Amino acid sequence: MTPGSNKTYKAILLDLDGTLLNIDLDKFIHAYINKLASRFDHYLTREEFIQHLFGATTEMVENTDPALNNEAVFYKEFCLRTGLKHLEIKPVIDDFYSNDFPELSCWGKKHPPAQEVVEKAKNKGINLVLATNPIFPATAVLQRLSWSGIAQNSFKLITTMENMHYCKPNREYYLEIAEKIGFLPGDCLMAGNDTHEDLSAAEAGMETFLVEDFILQRGDEIPACNYRGKMNDLLEFINKL
Numbered sequence: 001m002t003p004g005s006n007k008t009y010k011a012i013l014l015d016l017d018g019t020l021l022n023i024d025l026d027k028f029i030h031a032y033i034n035k036l037a038s039r040f041d042h043y044l045t046r047e048e049f050i051q052h053l054f055g056a057t058t059e060m061v062e063n064t065d066p067a068l069n070n071e072a073v074f075y076k077e078f079c080l081r082t083g084l085k086h087l088e089i090k091p092v093i094d095d096f097y098s099n100d101f102p103e104l105s106c107w108g109k110k111h112p113p114a115q116e117v118v119e120k121a122k123n124k125g126i127n128l129v130l131a132t133n134p135i136f137p138a139t140a141v142l143q144r145l146s147w148s149g150i151a152q153n154s155f156k157l158i159t160t161m162e163n164m165h166y167c168k169p170n171r172e173y174y175l176e177i178a179e180k181i182g183f184l185p186g187d188c189l190m191a192g193n194d195t196h197e198d199l200s201a202a203e204a205g206m207e208t209f210l211v212e213d214f215i216l217q218r219g220d221e222i223p224a225c226n227y228r229g230k231m232n233d234l235l236e237f238i239n240k241l
């Protein structure tokens with residue numbers, strides 16, 4: 001039976017990769033890193049690039065300094081590690097996202113029930129947030145969203161490395177979203193496929209819906225969630241709100 005709620009949500013937060021977008025994450029990440037690394041062949045060996053990309057990404061995910069957005073944390077750490085200047089590499093990275101990143105669309109596919117979920121929630125007047133882990137620049141988020149066939153203007157907020165100061169699974173990420181959209185965390189539902197990064201919204205006081213179509217289970221145990229089911233169950237769930 002489809003789970004139901006008698007609660008009224010002011011906003012529903014939806015994850016992108018493996019939730020709204022059917023993506024082969026392993027192949028996508030592999031191709032992404034290879035393509036990006038090749039842009040840095042003049043500066044660093046592949047091994048160095050990958051080591052520093054991961055190191056700076058980890059710092060960005062773990063850093064919870066409210067004074068620095070995720071982009072600032074990433075470049076501060078990446079430049080510190082590599083000795084490169086942000087101004088020097090910015091055009092390289094911008095060009096990568098304009099010309100190489102679109103080629104990665106072969107790893108992303110529409111997930112029709114997800115498109116229906118977005119339409120249903122919009123028709124019900126529920127505010128939507130694209131709550132994708134903000135470790136990518138806006139262009140990379142918007143391109144991946146376009147692969148899902150879902151319109152950008154469906155969302156009141158789309159989280160990116162430029163507009164957020166925290167990452168999943170930190171509770172501060174979810175609190176910052178609630179603050180930005182002007183609702184209490186208790187009036188929000190987070191729906192996503194990742195048992196760790198998405199269900200941690202509960203620590204911020206949000207309700208959670210584990211979407212199991214492309215479930216990403218980290219660790220042996222699945223943390224507590226309020227609801228779980230397939231995307232079609234989420235569709236029914238929203239229909240009953």
Ligand SMILES: [Mg+2]
Pocket residue numbers: 015016017018019192193194216
């Ligand atoms: Mg996901």
